[in-house]
Amino acid sequence: MDKILLCNIDKPDSHLIDTYIKGGGYKSLKKALKMKPENIVQTVKDSGLRGRGGAGFPAGLKWSFIPKDPTLRKYLCCNADEGEPGTFKDRAIIDKDPHLLLEGMIITSHAIGAADAYIYIRGEFAFGAKRLDEAITEAYEKGFLGKDILGSGFSLDIYVHRGFGAYICGEETALIESIEGFRGQPRKKPPFPALAGLYAKPTVINNVETLACVPAIIERGVEWFKSMGPEKSPGPKIFGVSGHVKKPGLYELPMGTPLREIVYEHAGGIKDDRKLKAVIPGGVSAPMLTEKDLDTPMDFDSLAAKKSMLGSGAVIVMDETTCMVKVSYIISRFFSHESCGKCTPCREGMHWTTNVLKRLEEGDGRPGDVELLESLCTNIFGRTFCPLGDGAVMALRGAMSNFKEEFDYHEKHKKCQVS
Amino acid sequence: MLSEKVKKEIEGSLKKYPTPRSAVMDALRVAQEERGHLTGEEMREIAGILGMEPVRVQAMGGFYSMYNVEKPVGRNHVQICRNISCSLLGAEHLISHMEKLLDIKTGETTGDKKFTLSTVECLGSCGTAPMMQVNDDYHENLTEEKIEKILKGCK
Numbered sequence: 001m002d003k004i005l006l007c008n009i010d011k012p013d014s015h016l017i018d019t020y021i022k023g024g025g026y027k028s029l030k031k032a033l034k035m036k037p038e039n040i041v042q043t044v045k046d047s048g049l050r051g052r053g054g055a056g057f058p059a060g061l062k063w064s065f066i067p068k069d070p071t072l073r074k075y076l077c078c079n080a081d082e083g084e085p086g087t088f089k090d091r092a093i094i095d096k097d098p099h100l101l102l103e104g105m106i107i108t109s110h111a112i113g114a115a116d117a118y119i120y121i122r123g124e125f126a127f128g129a130k131r132l133d134e135a136i137t138e139a140y141e142k143g144f145l146g147k148d149i150l151g152s153g154f155s156l157d158i159y160v161h162r163g164f165g166a167y168i169c170g171e172e173t174a175l176i177e178s179i180e181g182f183r184g185q186p187r188k189k190p191p192f193p194a195l196a197g198l199y200a201k202p203t204v205i206n207n208v209e210t211l212a213c214v215p216a217i218i219e220r221g222v223e224w225f226k227s228m229g230p231e232k233s234p235g236p237k238i239f240g241v242s243g244h245v246k247k248p249g250l251y252e253l254p255m256g257t258p259l260r261e262i263v264y265e266h267a268g269g270i271k272d273d274r275k276l277k278a279v280i281p282g283g284v285s286a287p288m289l290t291e292k293d294l295d296t297p298m299d300f301d302s303l304a305a306k307k308s309m310l311g312s313g314a315v316i317v318m319d320e321t322t323c324m325v326k327v328s329y330i331i332s333r334f335f336s337h338e339s340c341g342k343c344t345p346c347r348e349g350m351h352w353t354t355n356v357l358k359r360l361e362e363g364d365g366r367p368g369d370v371e372l373l374e375s376l377c378t379n380i381f382g383r384t385f386c387p388l389g390d391g392a393v394m395a396l397r398g399a400m401s402n403f404k405e406e407f408d409y410h411e412k413h414k415k416c417q418v419s
Numbered sequence: 420m421l422s423e424k425v426k427k428e429i430e431g432s433l434k435k436y437p438t439p440r441s442a443v444m445d446a447l448r449v450a451q452e453e454r455g456h457l458t459g460e461e462m463r464e465i466a467g468i469l470g471m472e473p474v475r476v477q478a479m480g481g482f483y484s485m486y487n488v489e490k491p492v493g494r495n496h497v498q499i500c501r502n503i504s505c506s507l508l509g510a511e512h513l514i515s516h517m518e519k520l521l522d523i524k525t526g527e528t529t530g531d532k533k534f535t536l537s538t539v540e541c542l543g544s545c546g547t548a549p550m551m552q553v554n555d556d557y558h559e560n561l562t563e564e565k566i567e568k569i570l571k572g573c574k
Contacts, residue, residue: 085502085541123448123485124542126555159435164444165484167540181440181471183482199437242504242545249546284503314545316503330503334540340482 001228004216004236005209006252009096015131017138020099026144028215032107033152038068040111040218047217047225048234053079053170053207054283054311056233056300065194066112066202075203076109076117078211079175083122083167084283085334086314089238090208092250094121094128097212098135102158104211106144107218109156112204116157120175123164132160167338171386172197172205174340185342186386207312209238229255233299237313241267244274244319256302260294263317274319278402282311284331285391287398288318308398323418324403325410328396329357335392346389349380353396360407363414370407373400421464425449429468439469443479447486455496456487484539492535493528495573497521498552499561501538504545513549514538516563520570533573 008014008023020026032040045060066074078101082090093101101119109117121129136158139145147155166184168174173187176198197203213235217225226234237255239262242248246268253262259281263269270276278288281298287308289296296306303310318327336350353376356369373396381393400407409417421429425446432445446465451457457480466473480488499517501510518524521534528535544550547559551566558569 082543083541086504086545088543088545088547091543122543123483124539124552127557161435161441162444162448163483164448164486166482178444179436179441180438181443181469181479183478240546242548243507248504248548280503316507316545318507322507326506327503330501330506334502337540 001236001252001254003252005100005212005238006092006097006250008100009092014096015098015135017099017135017142020097021142024219025099025215026103026142028218029103029106029144030150032110032218033150033154035218037111037113040107043222044111044214044217046222048232049210049213049217049225050233050235050300051207052209052213052237052312054084054285054309056310059206059210059213062194062206063108063112063204065192066204067195068113070113073116073199073201074112074114075198075201076105076112076114077172077175077179077198077203077205078105078117078119079170079172079205079207080119080121080125080128081163081167081170081175082125082208082312083170083338084285084312084314085331086242086280086283086316087240087312088242089240089250089313091125091128092238093208093212094125095131098131099139100212100215101132101208102135102139102144104214105158106139106149106156107214108204108206108211110152110154112202114204115155116159118159118161118179118198120161120163120169120179122169123162126162129160129162136160166340167334168340168386168388171388174386175205176203183340185340188385230297230299230301232301233310237298239266239298239313239315241315241317243317244271244322245269245317246271256297256299258295258297259289259315262298262315263294267315267317270317270319272319274321276317277320277322278318278324278399280314280316280318280395282309283314284316284334284395285309285387286311287394288402290402309394321419323361323416324399324406325357325361325416326419328399328407329354329361331395331399332357332392335388335395339388343385343389345380346384346386346392349376349384349389350392352376353380353392360410361416363410365411365414367411369411370400370404373407421450421461422453425453426468429465440471443469443471443476444483447476447480451486455492455494456490458489462488491528491532493532495533495553496535496537497570498537498539498542500540500542500544500548500550500552502541502545505541505549508548510549513561513563513566517566517570520567534570
C-alpha cells in the first residue's frame with residue numbers, strides 16, 4: 001500500500017510548506033474550496049472515515065450534526081493531546097508533516113463553516129507546538145489561511161492551544177473546558193459539542209490522524225478510500241508498535257491488517273526471539289489479547305468482537321518474561337494519576353486499585369486482594385462521569401481474565417510467578 | 420513580578436481567544452518559562468491581567484501537572500517516562516541509575532540546582548522507549564551510556 005499519512009515524513013525538510021507543495025500538497029484544498037460544504041461533508045460520510053482518536057465515530061456523520069445556520073459561529077478543534085500510553089502516531093504528523101494536518105483542518109473548517117480552529121496539543125510536545133506555529137505562519141503567507149482563502153470567500157484562523165499535563169484533556173468536553181481556561185474536567189453530555197461546544201457554539205473535535213485523512217479523500221475519492229480495509233472501517237491506519245518487538249515504530253497499513261502481521265512481519269517479531277505473552281492492541285485502555293487472538297484484523301469491529309478495542313491503534317507487545325500484575329499496576333497507576341477528580345468512583349476507585357496492585361506486585365498482598373480488585377472493577381465500571389474509569393477497568397479486567405493465575409499466585413505466595 | 424517580555428507574550432495570547440480567561444494556560448506557561456516555576460505573586464498578577472479571581476488561576480496551576488507552583492526546579496528538569504512501553508524496556512533500571520548519577524532521589528533537586536529528577540506517566544514517544552525529556556527536548560532509545568552523555572552535556 002502506498003503511504004498516505006506518512007508519505008512525507010522521511011523527506012528532508014518535510015515540515016516546510018515548499019516541500020509539502022512540491023509533493024502535491026494543498027491541491028486538495030484548492031479542489032475543496034470549489035466544492036459546496038455539504039458536498040465535502042457527504043464525501044467524507046460516504047468514504048466511511050471513522051475517527052482515529054479512539055472512539056471510531058464516523059467523521060462525516062459528526063460533521064453533519066453541525067447546524068447549517070450561517071449566522072452561528074462554529075469551531076473546529078484538533079485533538080492533538082495524544083496521551084494514551086502506547087500512542088505516538090500523531091506526534092510524527094505534527095513534527096514532520098504539519099501541513100498535512102493544516103490542509104485537513106482547513107478543508108474540514110470549510111465543510112462545517114468554522115471561521116476559527118484550535119489545535120489542542122499536549123504541553124510536553126513543545127517542539128511540535130513550535131513546528132505548528134511555524135507552519136501556520138507559512139500557510140498565512142501563501143494565502144491558505146486568513147481572510148478570503150485563495151479568493152474563495154472562505155476565511156479561517158488556526159491557533160495552537162498548549163495543554164500542560166492532563167491526559168483527561170483528550171476527552172472532548174474536557175478539551176473544551178481547557179481551551180476556555182478551566183480545569184480540564186469533562187462536561188455532562190448532552191448537549192453534545194456539535195450543538196454547544198467551545199464557547200457554547202457548535203464544535204467539531206477530531207483527532208490529528210482523522211484530519212490528516214481528509215485531503216486524500218478529497219483528492220482521490222470515496223471509492224479509493226473504501227478500497228482499503230473492511231467495509232465498515234476503511235482507509236489507511238497508523239499502527240504504533242512498542243514494547244518487546246525487534247522493530248518498534250510506526251507502520252501505516254490498511255485498516256484491518258491482522259495483528260499477527262503487524263507484530264511478526266512489520267515490527268520484526270519478538271525481541272530476543274522470546275515467546276509472545278500478550279498484546280495490548282489499542283493503547284492501555286484496550287483489554288489485552290493473547291496468542292490465540294493474533295489473527296484478529298485490526299479494525300474497530302473485529303476487535304470489539306474480541307472484547308477489546310482498536311483505540312488509537314497503539315500496539316504494545318509483551319513477551320513471556322512480563323509480569324501481568326506489574327503491567328496492571330503501571331496501567332492502574334497511570335489512570336489514578338490522570339483521574340481529574342470530578343467523580344468519586346474514578347478518583348477513589350483508581351487510587352484504591354492502584355494501592356492493591358502495588359502491594360500485590362511488591363509481595364505484600366493480602367488474602368482477598370484479587371477478589372477486592374474484582375469488586376472494585378464492578379463498582380467503578382459504568383459508574384464514572386466519563387470513559388476514563390471504564391477504560392481503566394477494561395484494562396484491568398482484560399489482564400485478570402487472561403492471567404488470573406498470576407494474580408492469585410502473587411496474592412498467595414507473595415512473589416511473582418514469572419520474573 | 421512578571422517581566423515586560425512575559426506581559427507582552429500574554430497580550431499576544433489574548434488575541435487568540437474570544438475570552439481573556441482562555442489565555443490563562445499560555446500566561447502561566449510563559450511566566451513559568453522564565454524561572455522554571457510559578458510564584459503566588461505571579462499568579463495574582465496574571466489574574467489581574469485576565470480579569471480572573473486569583474484562586475481560579477491557582478486552581479489551574481494545581482490541576483495541570485506541568486505547572487511547578489511554588490516548587491522551584493533545577494536548571495535542567497529531567498523527566499523520565501516510567502509507563503508501560505518504557506518500563507518494558509528497562510525504565511526502572513535507568514531511573515535508579517540516574518538517581519545514583521545525580522545522587523538524589525526522584526522528585527529532588529541537586530544541591531547546585533543544576534538538575535531536578537522527576538518521573539512521568541507517558542510522554543508519547545513509546546516507539547523509541549525508554550525515553551526522557553530534559554526541559555523541552557526529548558531524548559529517546561536511552562541507555563546508561565546515553566544518559567550519562569546527555570547529563571554531561573547539560574549546562
